[in-house]
Amino acid sequence: MMRHSGIRTGAAGILLALMMAFSSFAGPADEIVPADAPVQAVPQAEQVQQAQAPGSPVAEVPGAGGTDPAQAAADAAAMEAWQQAQAEAQAAQQAAADAAAMAAWQQAQAEALAAQQAAEAAQAAQAAQTVQQPQTGPLQQLGTRKLDPSKPMVALTFDDGPYAKVGNQIMDCAAKYNAKVTFYVVGDRVSTYKTEVRRMVNEGHEIGNHTYSHKILTKVGAAEIRSQIEKCNQAVENVTGVRPVTVRLPGGGKNSTVLANISQPIILWNLDTMDWKHRNAATSVQKVLGSVKDGDVILMHELYPASGEAACRLIPELTARGYQLVTVSELAKYRGGLNNNKVYYSFGR
Numbered sequence: 250m251m252r253h254s255g256i257r258t259g260a261a262g263i264l265l266a267l268m269m270a271f272s273s274f275a276g277p278a279d280e281i282v283p284a285d286a287p288v289q290a291v292p293q294a295e296q297v298q299q300a301q302a303p304g305s306p307v308a309e310v311p312g313a314g315g316t317d318p319a320q321a322a323a324d325a326a327a328m329e330a331w332q333q334a335q336a337e338a339q340a341a342q343q344a345a346a347d348a349a350a351m352a353a354w355q356q357a358q359a360e361a362l363a364a365q366q367a368a369e370a371a372q373a374a375q376a377a378q379t380v381q382q383p384q385t386g387p388l389q390q391l392g393t394r395k396l397d398p399s400k401p402m403v404a405l406t407f408d409d410g411p412y413a414k415v416g417n418q419i420m421d422c423a424a425k426y427n428a429k430v431t432f433y434v435v436g437d438r439v440s441t442y443k444t445e446v447r448r449m450v451n452e453g454h455e456i457g458n459h460t461y462s463h464k465i466l467t468k469v470g471a472a473e474i475r476s477q478i479e480k481c482n483q484a485v486e487n488v489t490g491v492r493p494v495t496v497r498l499p500g501g502g503k504n505s506t507v508l509a510n511i512s513q514p515i516i517l518w519n520l521d522t523m524d525w526k527h528r529n530a531a532t533s534v535q536k537v538l539g540s541v542k543d544g545d546v547i548l549m550h551e552l553y554p555a556s557g558e559a560a561c562r563l564i565p566e567l568t569a570r571g572y573q574l575v576t577v578s579e580l581a582k583y584r585g586g587l588n589n590n591k592v593y594y595s596f597g598r
Contacts, residue, residue, distance in 0.1 A: 394427065394453065398583040401543035402573045404596075405430040405560065406518065408459055408497060410551030411442035411449075418557040420452060428564050428574035429453050432551060433497035433516075436461035436481030443488050450489045455576035457516065458482055458493040467502040474510040495577055495587070503592065514587040516577050518548035519595035524556045533559035538566065544584055544597035546577065 396402070410416050411434050423430055432449055434456055439446055449456055460466065461480035464473070478496060486492045495516045498507065503515070520540060522533040533556065537547060549556050567574060581587045584596035 394429070396573055396575065396579065396583070400573055401571060402575045402580050402583065402596075403541060403543070403545045403547060403567065404575055404577050404580045405547050405549065405563070406433060406457070406497070406516070406577065407431070407549050407551040407556070407560075408433045409463065410434050411438055411445050412551050413442050413445040415551050415554060415557040416442070416445050417448070418554075419551070419560045420448060420454065422561040422564050423454070423574070424452065426564050426568045426574070428568065429455070429576045429579065430560075430574065431455040431457055431495075431516075431577045433457040433459035434481070434485065435459050435463050436477075436484035439481075439484040439488055446485070446488050450491055453576075455495075455578055456485055456489065456491065456493050457577065458485070458496045458513065460496075460499055463499050465500050465502050466498060466507045467504050471506055471510045474507055478511055478513070508590065508592070512589050514581075514589055515592045516546065517592060517594050518546045520545045520547045522547065522549050522556075522559070524553060524559065525550050528553050528555045530555045530558040530562065534562045534566075537563055541567065541572070542597070543572075544580065544595050546580070546593075546595050 407419065407430060410432055416432065419430060432454060446456065458478060458481045460477040461484065462477065464477055466474050466477065482492050495514045496511055497516055501517050520537065522536045524533045533549065549560065564574060580596045584598065
């Protein structure tokens with residue numbers, strides 16, 4: 250072991266002597282670093298930086314030499330807090346957008362409903378207009394409807410409704426032939442059939458008063474008579490915006506007390522189909538076609554499907570025979586007019 254150490258020491262001395270000798274001939278040169286000098290760490294060319302979102306905490310990507318664990322933990326916590334804040338801000342922004350969208354939708358719905366109600370009110374008001382004064386010439390016009398007073402007219406009237414199953418069937422048929430009819434409705438049924446009643450007005454049919462609960466007025470006192478008429482008028486007006494012009498007495502029953510307590514014109518009839526009794530469409534059709542004439546007020550009922558079927562046969566057949574199918578008020582207008590507190594059965598010339 251000592252022999253080997255001596256050999257290494259001798260060799261080192263010889264090498265050092267040679268280097269010193271060589272340096273005397275080489276001139277200025279780089280500093281010679283002793284063989285046993287500590288090695289210097291070569292600096293990293295650059296520390297790589299992580300791209301950051303605006304406003305986020307800066308977090309370095311560790312270089313070859315590593316980072317302080319405490320600093321790394323702080324950076325991680327800062328990043329987590331920033332990400333949480335970003336998520337909360339985004340959620341708040343989305344909630345605000347959703348609330349604004351809902352508010353806009355609710356406003357649009359309210360405006361659409363208001364527009365619909367305004368349109369319905371306008372239609373009801375237009376349908377409720379009284380018959381226009383006759384124009385020069387043979388043709389008279391009611392809204393968009395032209396009537397010729399020189400030709401025969403009849404009024405189909407339907408008591409005891411509304412009842413949508415039959416009433417809509419009648420109106421569907423009437424629309425095909427430019428026919429208008431009169432529905433004498435019972436007031437306490439009106440709120441149940443609002444859509445049908447509004448259709449009556451919107452399509453130019455007439456709604457008459459058939460009392461509020463179909464009481465026979467000859468069997469009640471004066472106060473009840475007035476109440477039955479007024480409550481029916483109000484029920485119709487509440488739904489359509491239109492008050493009935495004429496009254497149809499249940500069963501046609503009248504006496505001095507009834508007449509003294511009804512101020513509107515009272516419309517009865519001169520041609521009774523008796524449909525409430527036989528409830529047969531063919532029988533009703535035969536009854537009308539066998540005796541109809543200009544100015545007739547024809548009594549039918551809205552409650553029975555057979556009456557709806559009979560109406561759908563009568564409307565085209567009467568039209569083909571040259572009759573104009575008109576409301577009671579239209580017929581009265583061209584046949585002398587109406588007076589309050591007076592009873593009418595027909596409007597012949």
